[in-house]
Amino acid sequence: MSLKKFVAAAAGVTIALSLAACSGGGAGATDDTSSSDTSSSSDSGSMEGGLIGVAMPTQTSSRWIADGNAVKSGLEDLGYSVDLQYANNDIPTQQQQIDGMISKGAEALIIAAIDGTTLSGQLQTAADKGIPIISYDRLIRDSENVDFYVTFDNFKVGVQQATSLLVGLGILNEDGSEGDATGPFNIELFAGSLDDNNAFFFFNGAMSILQPLIDDGTLVVKSGQTKIEQVNILRWEQETAQKRMEDLLTSTYSDGSKVQGVLSPYDGLSRGIITALQNAGYPATISEGFPVVTGQDAEIESVKFIADDVQFSTIFKDTRLLADQAVTVAQAYLNGETPEANDTETYDNGVKVVPSYLLESTIIYADNIQSQLVDTGYWTADEVASGIAAG
Ligand code: BGC
Numbered sequence: 001m002s003l004k005k006f007v008a009a010a011a012g013v014t015i016a017l018s019l020a021a022c023s024g025g026g027a028g029a030t031d032d033t034s035s036s037d038t039s040s041s042s043d044s045g046s047m048e049g050g051l052i053g054v055a056m057p058t059q060t061s062s063r064w065i066a067d068g069n070a071v072k073s074g075l076e077d078l079g080y081s082v083d084l085q086y087a088n089n090d091i092p093t094q095q096q097q098i099d100g101m102i103s104k105g106a107e108a109l110i111i112a113a114i115d116g117t118t119l120s121g122q123l124q125t126a127a128d129k130g131i132p133i134i135s136y137d138r139l140i141r142d143s144e145n146v147d148f149y150v151t152f153d154n155f156k157v158g159v160q161q162a163t164s165l166l167v168g169l170g171i172l173n174e175d176g177s178e179g180d181a182t183g184p185f186n187i188e189l190f191a192g193s194l195d196d197n198n199a200f201f202f203f204n205g206a207m208s209i210l211q212p213l214i215d216d217g218t219l220v221v222k223s224g225q226t227k228i229e230q231v232n233i234l235r236w237e238q239e240t241a242q243k244r245m246e247d248l249l250t251s252t253y254s255d256g257s258k259v260q261g262v263l264s265p266y267d268g269l270s271r272g273i274i275t276a277l278q279n280a281g282y283p284a285t286i287s288e289g290f291p292v293v294t295g296q297d298a299e300i301e302s303v304k305f306i307a308d309d310v311q312f313s314t315i316f317k318d319t320r321l322l323a324d325q326a327v328t329v330a331q332a333y334l335n336g337e338t339p340e341a342n343d344t345e346t347y348d349n350g351v352k353v354v355p356s357y358l359l360e361s362t363i364i365y366a367d368n369i370q371s372q373l374v375d376t377g378y379w380t381a382d383e384v385a386s387g388i389a390a391g
Contacts, residue, residue, distance in 0.1 A: 026378040027066035027300070027319060027389070049080035052330055053101025055111045057138075058089040061236075061268055062389055063297040063319065064112065067137070070323030071110060078331060089235050091118050098122040102131065108330045112136040114235075115195035116349075119143065132333035136326055139197040141349045148339055149347050149356040150325045152317045154198050158205020158265070160363045161294045164313035165261050166209070167365070168292030171218065174365060183218040187261040188248055189225065190241060190269055191232045197349075202265045202296070203228050210263070222259070223252045233269055242272030249280050258282075261292040267302035270295040270311055285309040298364055300379055304387030306366050316362045316372055325357050 052075050056068045064086070072082045083101050087094035094114050101109060102125055109126055111133065113119055120143045123133055127145035135149040166172040170181030189210075192199030213219045214226065225231050225248075233240045241264070253259055259277075264270040270293050283289040286309050295302050295314035305311035332339040341355035348354075362372055373379045383390055 026376075026380065027062065027298075049075075049078060050107035050334065051081045051083060051101075051105055053098065053104075053106035053109045054082055054084045054136075055094055055098050055101070055109065055113075056084065056086045056136075057094070057112050057114045059086045060089070061297070062299045062301075063267075065389075066319045067112065067323060070320050071136075071326055074323050074327035075330065078327065080330075087114060089114055091115050095119065095122055099125070102126055102129065106131060108132045108134065108333055110134045110136050110326050110330060111140060113138050113140050113196075116141040116197050117195065120145075132330070134326055134329050134333075135354065137198070137322060139347050139349050139354065141197060142351060143349065144351045146349055146352075146354050147333065148329050148341070149354045150322060150329060151198075151347075151356060151358060152322070152361050153358045154201035155205040155208075155346075157296065157315050157317070157361050158202040158207075159209055160205075160315050160361060161202065161263060161265060161296065161313075162206035162209035164315075164363050164365070165206075165263055165292060165294050166213075168286070168294070168312040169261050171213070174367075183213075184220050185218070185260045186222045186253075186257060187219050187263065188223055188245070188252075188259055189221060189231045189263045190244070190265060190273065191228045192265050192269075193234050193236050194228070194232045195234075196236070197347075199232060199265070200228065203231075206263055206265070219261075222257065223248050236266050236268060238268040238272040240272070241269035242276045245273045245276035246279070249276060253280075258289075259291050262294070264294050265296055267295040267297045267299040267311075267314055270302060270314075271305070274305065274310060286312055298373060298378065300383050300389045301387045303364070303369060303373060303379060303384050306364065307369055307384055309366065312365070314364045316364045316378070317359070318376075318378065320378070321359050325359065329357065 054071050056064045059065055068084050072084045075082050085097040087097055091114050116138055119140055123143045123145035126133055132147045133145055135146050137151050139149055140146045167174055169185050170179045173179050191203040262273050264273055273293055292312040298314050298316040302311050302314050329339040341357055343356040343358050347356050364372055374381050
């Protein structure tokens, strides 16, 4: 390891440890002011800090609840007041919420967009008032008024998803060495919502690994649907993914053939896909022949599925670290400083390349749930056993 990498790794450990030490709870920890669906304004911060608006897409996914809670408590710990809003995946609602934050006098905005192209009007109003705008996890597109982007290395997330699919099929071992299986294997592909810039990064990352194996016949996409335009799921909806999987089983696998693996880019989609496969009579567990299904976000329901040998893998993106980064960036702006970016090339939003801070993600398999998710305080052992977030 180079000195630079070592220093970066050591810094990462320090951040993780200090977060674990001082954060009040893991992903499941809730905050009473943020539990109602569309609004959770809290003015309980100290007198000194200003108001910061935090716009999140939906509470139907435990991932975004964890993000909202972590950002809110991080800001409040620094003395800011927080207006945290969830928009039920409805674009006009999110636009109104951001308008509301601006008129309430927000001094900075942290936004995880539903549709990354629909906020230009709000952002222009904010920019005219000098309010810094931080794009949270999802890149806001087509606007020059995006000051900073905090996210994970999204291409690498896709690479990890595809890698875990290969591990599940036995083509690779977890340590990256070659596995015993040679295929051919029937697989199907799913992608996220096309209005979310991340969906392309995940899919392209995954296909960078899968395409060569599709080309040499190791993997067979039996439906023939290999383009993101064919496999995307609008708004990342679980029910839509279930429906598409049901349709694929009818159209492509009624001849007695079996699907052996499914690339799924998000745990909610994975659960829809798993329901379709269960209803179609596939065996109960992966060891007994249930298909290998991937995921993302380490949502508690899916972590339980992984522990129970139903879902094969997920990608853990520590929302505590992302929230901490968003808080650091907001504070830098409010102190008149320039936040530190570690990527100034990758994320072109159509108008400009947005300075970004990218975090690292981890593949979760049944055998590292304990070390990655329980020992770090993200989920408790009880939550994993029940599949339900406490609180
Ligand atoms: C996030 C993923 C999440 C997906 C669906 C993406 O923008 O990066 O973590 O799975 O949205 O909510």
